[in-house]
Amino acid sequence: MGAGIMGVAVHPGQAGSVHVTKLAQPRPGPNEALVRVRRVGVCGTDTEIINAKFGTAPAGAQELVLGHEVLGEVEAVGEGVTTLRPGDLVTATVRRPDGCPTCRAGQIDMCLWGNYTERGILGAHGYMAQSFTENVRYLVPIPVELEPVGVLVEPLSVVEKAYRQAVLIQRRLAVWTPETAVVLGAGPIGILGTLLLRQQGLQVYTLARTPAPNPAAEIVERAGAHYVSTRQISFANLRDSLPNVDLIFESTGASALAFEGMEALGINGVLMLLSITGGDAEGLVPTDAINRSLVLGNKIVAGSVNAATEDFARGVKRLGQFEHEWPGLAVSLITDRLRGFDDAHRIAEAAGRGVKTVLEFADA
Numbered sequence: 568m569g570a571g572i573m574g575v576a577v578h579p580g581q582a583g584s585v586h587v588t589k590l591a592q593p594r595p596g597p598n599e600a601l602v603r604v605r606r607v608g609v610c611g612t613d614t615e616i617i618n619a620k621f622g623t624a625p626a627g628a629q630e631l632v633l634g635h636e637v638l639g640e641v642e643a644v645g646e647g648v649t650t651l652r653p654g655d656l657v658t659a660t661v662r663r664p665d666g667c668p669t670c671r672a673g674q675i676d677m678c679l680w681g682n683y684t685e686r687g688i689l690g691a692h693g694y695m696a697q698s699f700t701e702n703v704r705y706l707v708p709i710p711v712e713l714e715p716v717g718v719l720v721e722p723l724s725v726v727e728k729a730y731r732q733a734v735l736i737q738r739r740l741a742v743w744t745p746e747t748a749v750v751l752g753a754g755p756i757g758i759l760g761t762l763l764l765r766q767q768g769l770q771v772y773t774l775a776r777t778p779a780p781n782p783a784a785e786i787v788e789r790a791g792a793h794y795v796s797t798r799q800i801s802f803a804n805l806r807d808s809l810p811n812v813d814l815i816f817e818s819t820g821a822s823a824l825a826f827e828g829m830e831a832l833g834i835n836g837v838l839m840l841l842s843i844t845g846g847d848a849e850g851l852v853p854t855d856a857i858n859r860s861l862v863l864g865n866k867i868v869a870g871s872v873n874a875a876t877e878d879f880a881r882g883v884k885r886l887g888q889f890e891h892e893w894p895g896l897a898v899s900l901i902t903d904r905l906r907g908f909d910d911a912h913r914i915a916e917a918a919g920r921g922v923k924t925v926l927e928f929a930d931a
């Protein structure tokens with residue numbers, strides 16, 4: 568006892584309560600690995616937790632260790648572990664099951680009862696610490712050449728799941744060869760979605776408020792997508808100039824766009840909603856027009872959250888493909904690097920700038 572490690576935590580429900588905390592030294596039990604953390608990404612969910620709009624501490628605890636986008640190195644393994652060794656690089660999935668039929672069938676990301684926990688978000692400590700332990704079934708190996716971008720696997724897994732869902736949904740059609748996609752939002756999810764769809768060969772129009780030039784626009788355009796500022800052309804006007812929109816990813820964080828997307832979607836199209844809108848915005852929606860266009864166009868609107876282990880594995884593979892196609896592009900999403908514990912108090916402020924903020928724990 569006595570020995571401990573440092574972590575970055577909040578008091579859930581208390582805005583701006585980010586602090587460095589001391590945690591017990593984790594030790595790997597059977598089937599677990601001890602992972603030394605190298606880098607953790609910050610996302611909109613973390614900002615919401617910091618702003619006290621989301622997040623719960625583990626049962627019986629006062630604080631929640633943040634962080635669910637991790638790259639780390641296996642330091643030691645517990646009894647019975649044969650799939651990982653010290654020195655291996657890994658990331659970890661986020662959600663843990665609650666025993667519902669869907670979780671028991673292995674689809675934790677589709678949990679039915681909603682009593683799941685999520686590391687760094689809901690009822691379970693996250694990865695913003697010097698190290699953590701986890702059952703190896705929730706750890707996903709990262710090849711050493713992807714070390715600089717491995718921290719992006721978690722956000723990419725969210726997009727991989729959405730794309731996989733879209734493909735599954737479209738099995739309703741005898742033939743679906745999507746050509747045109749619209750991505751709403753140019754945050755990390757929107758950009759990763761853009762890269763994925765470009766890599767799949769679609770024409771992609773990525774919409775965001777801020778006019779180019781900016782880092783997001785540069786990445787999107789380097790991947791051959793069209794960056795469109797809604798300050799320069801409205802979504803409705805853009806849609807009128809496009810061929811049939813086969814697929815839309817909505818990732819702006821603004822729910823009104825979900826409804827605009829329903830009208831903009833083309834015949835037989837699928838709209839994947841990815842924004843967890845934390846507010847309580849209300850607005851006027853042209854319900855007849857939207858309903859009519861959904862019915863007459865055989866359109867599908869689907870929500871998608873979290874990701875399965877297979878989506879993480881697809882994400883790892885996809886990052887390799889991104890590197891091959893656009894060397895150095897994915898790493899340019901990381902626009903801010905903070906020093907692990909020293910800069911912890913600056914997380915929320917930094918997350919509002921640039922594309923992706925990461926905390927570096929290498930020397931912590």
Ligand code: BGC
Nearest residue numbers: 610612661685688725872873
């Ligand atoms: C995470 C998901 C999680 C969701 C809701 C997102 O930021 O990437 O894994 O399910 O937040 O808590």
